[in-house]
Amino acid sequence: xxxxxxxxxxxxxxxxxxxxxxxxxxxxxxxxxxxxxxxxxxxxxxxxxxxxxxxxxxxxxxxxxxxxxxxxxxxxxxxxxxxxxxxxxxxxxxxxxxxxxxxxxxxxxxxxxxxxxxxxxxxxxxxxxxxxxxxxxxxxxxxxxxxxxxxxxxxxxxxxxxxxxxxxxxxxxxxxxxxxxxxxxxxxxxxxxxxxxxxxxxxxxxxxxxxxxxxxxxxxxxxxxxxxxxxxxxxxxxxxxxxxxxxxxxxxxxxxxxxxxxxxxxxxxxxxxxxxxxxxxxxxxxxxxxxx
Numbered sequence: 001x002x003x004x005x006x007x008x009x010x011x012x013x014x015x016x017x018x019x020x021x022x023x024x025x026x027x028x029x030x031x032x033x034x035x036x037x038x039x040x041x042x043x044x045x046x047x048x049x050x051x052x053x054x055x056x057x058x059x060x061x062x063x064x065x066x067x068x069x070x071x072x073x074x075x076x077x078x079x080x081x082x083x084x085x086x087x088x089x090x091x092x093x094x095x096x097x098x099x100x101x102x103x104x105x106x107x108x109x110x111x112x113x114x115x116x117x118x119x120x121x122x123x124x125x126x127x128x129x130x131x132x133x134x135x136x137x138x139x140x141x142x143x144x145x146x147x148x149x150x151x152x153x154x155x156x157x158x159x160x161x162x163x164x165x166x167x168x169x170x171x172x173x174x175x176x177x178x179x180x181x182x183x184x185x186x187x188x189x190x191x192x193x194x195x196x197x198x199x200x201x202x203x204x205x206x207x208x209x210x211x212x213x214x215x216x217x218x219x220x221x222x223x224x225x226x227x228x229x230x231x232x233x234x235x236x237x238x239x240x241x242x243x244x245x246x247x248x249x250x251x252x253x254x255x256x257x258x259x260x261x262x263x264x265x266x267x268x269x270x271x272x273x274x275x276x277x278x279x280x281x282x283x284x285x286x287x288x289x290x291x292x
Contacts, residue, residue, distance in 0.1 A: 003117040004062035007088075008055045009039045010048050010076050012068030014151055015092035023067055025108035026090055026115075033116055039067075048072055052079025061085065063288060065115055069093020070135060071269035077125075077285055078132050086120035086286040094158050095202040095268060097135055101212050102289050110290070118288040124215030125281030126196050129273045132281055133266050134212065136200060140176035140191035140222075141230070143263030144169050147270040159202075175225030181257040182219060187249075190225035191233075194218070194256060194278055205240035207250070212287075217280055219256055221249040255279050 007030060011023070030037050038061075042048045048066065055064050056079065066076035067090035080087050091099035091106050099106055104114060126133045138146075145165045153161040175190030193206065195218050200206035207218050222233055224247035236242035243250050258264075259275040 004115065005035050006060055006062045007035050007037045007065060007115065008061040008063075009037060009065045009067050009090065010051045010055075010072075011039055011041050012048070012072040012092070013041045014155060015068040015072065022106070022108060022111075023090065023092060026111050029108055029112035030115065033112065035116065042068075042072070042075075046075065048075035049079040052076040054079075056080050056083040056085050059085075063088045063115060063120075065090050067092055070095065070097050070267045073098055074132070074134055074267040074269070077134055077287075081125070081132055081285055082283040084286065086288050088115040088118070088288040090115070093268070094154060094162065097197065097199050097202060097268070098212075100203055101135070101197045101199050102287075104290050114288060114290045118290055119292075120286045120288050121213060122284050123212050123287045124196060125283070125285055126194065126217050127277075127279045127281050128266055128271070129276055132283075132285075133196070134285075135195070135197045135267050136206075137194040137271070137278055138191075138265045139180070139193070139258060139260075139262050140178050140189075141166075141169060141174045142191075142193065142201075143265045143270070144176070146265035146268065147263045162201075170227060170230060174227060174230040176262050177260070178258070178262050179260060180219070180221075182251050182253045183255055187221055187251075189221040189223050189249075191222040191230075192258075193220045193222075195220065200237065204237045206237065207243060208240065215280060216252055217256075217278070219251045219253055221251065223247045223249060 040051050065088040066073040148165045149161050178189045178192050197212045198210045236245045256278040264271045
């Protein structure tokens with residue numbers, strides 16, 4: 001019999017892997033284990049937050065599951081922030097950074113087992129202009145890449161859409177004029193990434209010392225701006241050594257401020273806000289994680 005029996009699943013119907021059978025296989029396994037599953041499709045950006053908040057207010061479900069990519073998970077998490085009901089994930093996205101961060105195998109049996117029986121842990125979050133984020137905020141290069149990708153491209157080409165957009169941005173000139181103020185200290189960079197997690201853009205290790213269960217944020221300032229320098233950053237990211245590279249400054253902080261028209265992404269989705277303030281989150285979120 002299932003550990004958690006009443007499960008609400010909030011689904012991004014555009015998520016690519018749903019058509020690959022993972023979504024149906026997980027729901028089938030949950031039913032087979034005796035759980036009662038209700039599924040709610042999102043209809044527009046922000047709708048997942050409304051659905052999650054409504055489920056939390058109703059108080060019926062033992063867990064609310066976000067079925068989609070990291071952006072969908074972010075929206076569902078915002079609706080559950082501060083509520084005791086835990087968040088589960090059914091990773092259907094392109095990069096699935098949160099699933100990788102948690103060590104969640106993207107297989108139907110493993111995902112269903114975590115939803116049913118995984119531990120619910122308190123995790124740290126960040127705030128961007130008062131809105132929660134789970135993983136990262138990118139200012140400059142990755143913001144431009146994410147902003148260039150239409151949903152149809154992501155569904156049709158998957159990770160290759162990001163690779164192609166990234167190559168085009170690199171050829172165009174990857175650096176931006178990014179001016180940030182970190183705890184009162186004004187800094188210049190060609191690219192800035194704020195992270196709450198160890199991983200970035202999939203399986204790549206950005207911060208060896210970070211983890212989503214540890215409540216602190218780190219800012220990575222990429223200060224060299226040439227194409228060659230950015231190629232080096234990507235290589236360093238690929239081997240998990242970017243934090244130790246020349247031209248990369250890593251800062252822990254309480255408050256980061258940005259006032260610019262630099263393109264921004266938050267948890268893998270394009271974000272629009274100027275000026276922008278990033279701080280540590282103050283409310284708790286319970287996240288269902290795989291059993292040790």
